[in-house]
Amino acid sequence: GENVEQHPSTLSVQEGDSAVIKCTYSDSASNYFPWYKQELGKGPQLIIDIRSNVGEKKDQRIAVTLNKTAKHFSLHITETQPEDSAVYFCAGGYNKLIFGAGTRLAVHP
Amino acid sequence: NAGVTQTPKFRILKIGQSMTLQCAQDMNHNYMYWYRQDPGMGLKLIYYSVGAGITDKGEVPNGYNVSRSTTEDFPLRLELAAPSQTSVYFCASSSPGLEAANEKLFFGSGTQLSVL
Numbered sequence: 402g403e404n405v406e407q408h409p410s411t412l413s414v415q416e417g418d419s420a421v422i423k424c425t426y427s428d429s430a431s432n433y434f435p436w437y438k439q440e441l442g443k444g445p446q447l448i449i450d451i452r453s454n455v456g457e458k459k460d461q462r463i464a465v466t467l468n469k470t471a472k473h474f475s476l477h478i479t480e481t482q483p484e485d486s487a488v489y490f491c492a493g494g495y496n497k498l499i500f501g502a503g504t505r506l507a508v509h510p
Numbered sequence: 511n512a513g514v515t516q517t518p519k520f521r522i523l524k525i526g527q528s529m530t531l532q533c534a535q536d537m538n539h540n541y542m543y544w545y546r547q548d549p550g551m552g553l554k555l556i557y558y559s560v561g562a563g564i565t566d567k568g569e570v571p572n573g574y575n576v577s578r579s580t581t582e583d584f585p586l587r588l589e590l591a592a593p594s595q596t597s598v599y600f601c602a603s604s605s606p607g608l609e610a611a612n613e614k615l616f617f618g619s620g621t622q623l624s625v626l
Contacts, residue, residue: 437615442619444514444619497555500545
């Protein structure tokens, strides 16, 4: 069946470093790839998304890259700050989104 | 706008009990969804609705029922609660764009349910 795998499951960085989270998907028909951030006790919130006709998208300190041939996409956070600490979910799909298992990011001052 | 509002925030059920998780949105979104979140498992789609009077099964619908009588409300019903339904439940809504029906989901703050 359709699957989205996400790595790593946990990531610890020092403030100011970069963080990279990677996802792979199985369904070649997938055309939409959002990233959600979930803070403790809250619902996930969309932070950036990319479509299959675009290879890269950037919004201030966050960027997403997509490699359709290899069926993988990545989230890049530069100059990390303590408030970036959260669980991040990737997702992919066509009409229905399949979510990855999540990455718990800890940014240490 | 309040966005997506879920009630209750926490609930403990005994095996075999029933309950309804409430979800309401004030953004006039046509699409609404119910997800469950288990530790280390991401979000799994239970049911979704593309408009009032229309519902459809997601990945894990067994043991649940939904209804969509209005655009604003999308309640999730558990008829005979089982320990396997212990989870955090999230309701979400979206207003689909031209290219995808699953764009820009807005999530509620969740309901933590324990079945003992």
